Structure formats: C-alpha cells, structure tokens
Amino acid sequence: MEIFGFTFDVENIQSLVLTYGTKFLIGLIILVLGLWVISAMVKGFKKLLQARNVDITLIPFLVSLISVTLKVLLVISVITYMGVNMTSFIAVMGAAGLAVGMALSGTLQNFAGGVILLILRPFKVGDFVEAQGYMGVVKEIQIFNTILTTVDNKTVIIPNGGLSTGAMTNYSTQPTRRVDFTFGIGYGDDIDKARDVIKEVISRHDKILKDPEAFIGVVEHGDSSVNLVTRVWANAEDYWDVYFFMMEFVKKEFDKQGISIPFPQRDVHLIKED
16 A cells, blocks of 8 residues: 555554554553552551551651562563563663763652661651751651651651751750740849749749759840840650740739839930921
C-alpha cells in the first residue's frame, strides 16, 4: 500500500501492532498489578515493623525507602518484558542520570540529610524542636523531608538537607527547663517587698520545682524601672503552664500590694509662640 509516496507493508504493520501492542497491554497490566502488590507489601512491612517495636522514628524512613526501591525494580522489569534492550537502556539512563542528578542535587542532598538524621539522631518522633525558623512536634522523618506539627496545628514540611546541616534546638532532650522572667517595678517601690510577692506566687504552683531553688535578683536599673530577673525550674512538659501562671499572678499580686509596673511614658510640652 502506498500513501503520499511512502510504501507500507500492511502485513508487517499488523504483525508489529499485534506483537508490541499485546506486550504493551500486558506490560501495563503487570505495572498496575505490581503497584497494587507493592502497596500491600509496604503496608504489611509497616505493620511488621510496628509489631517488632522498631523505633517509631525509623519506620516512615524505612517504609518510604522500600516503597521507592520496589517501584523502581517494577518499572525496570516491565520495560524489560516489553522488549527494550536493557544494555542500551542502561547506557541512555546513565547519561540521562548524570544530567538529572545535577538537576536534582537538592533532592539527593535531602536524601543524604535524612540518612544523617537517622544515624546521628539529633531528635526523634515526638520531640519538640525549633529549626529552619519553625517550632513544632516531629511527626515523621521521611526520605527527603521531616514533618512537624506546630503548636497551632499547622503541618510544616522541612527538607532534610537544610535540617541536617543547620542549627536546631531540641526542647525535649532534657527532662527539665528553666523558665525566665523579668518583672519591672517603680524606683519608688520596695525591692524586698516585690521579691517576697514573687516568692509567694512561686509557692502556689506545684509544678515549679523546689530543686533547683528559684532565683530572684535585680538585673538592671532601667530608664523607668528597676528590673528583677526571676528564674524557676519546671519539667519540660510544664514549661508553658508555669510561664503563663507566673505572668498573670505576679501582675495581679503587684496590683493588690500597690507595687507599680512602669511603662514607657513621654511628656509633650506645647510652646505657644506670639
């Protein structure tokens, strides 16, 4: 058969369509079924890790790694079945891999960062951390990212590359934390009386630890106030409970005892010109 000056062998075309079309359809079916099987295997692997009491920090990373590896092997198997020469395919993929690797250098860095985080273990799932400008509870450490949940219930996804090389504060490492306050009183107020009031407020809260002992001292003679620094200790999980309690009840007791808390003021003098 001749079309637009080109001669086509209908029988050969039909043969090619039947051969490769059939392989393509079967390959597509294998791909779909393979993805379903992999999904089931990954779920089973996750349940197995949980049943063996594997560290919860490792589970998301291992599950993600197994899932990606199995999917890559499945795609290679399907391509081989469809008759693609794997020697040529690998050569082409190797050349393309170099370009893709350079383009995805950040992604590879995130993968390496994830491995480093799991080896060095600067934090684990459930820790409250501050990193890359965010604060929250670690929910998952995945292959490329770490997922945090902030105190106002937002989900933050942080790339592992920057997380593994940047500064980070882990508030859950130590069992206790020091809670610091600075209370200002007027220059005409009695320092000893203010100190006694703060001590009395501290004694009311049973979550403020007795050891180490609370410290109260004059830290600064400010522009409009004498500033008393107050340092108490609490268990890490009680930090904010103690903080808000002290901020509220010290103010209330100062008001009852007639102790002023100065605030910046400015006098404006108006000069009338004739």
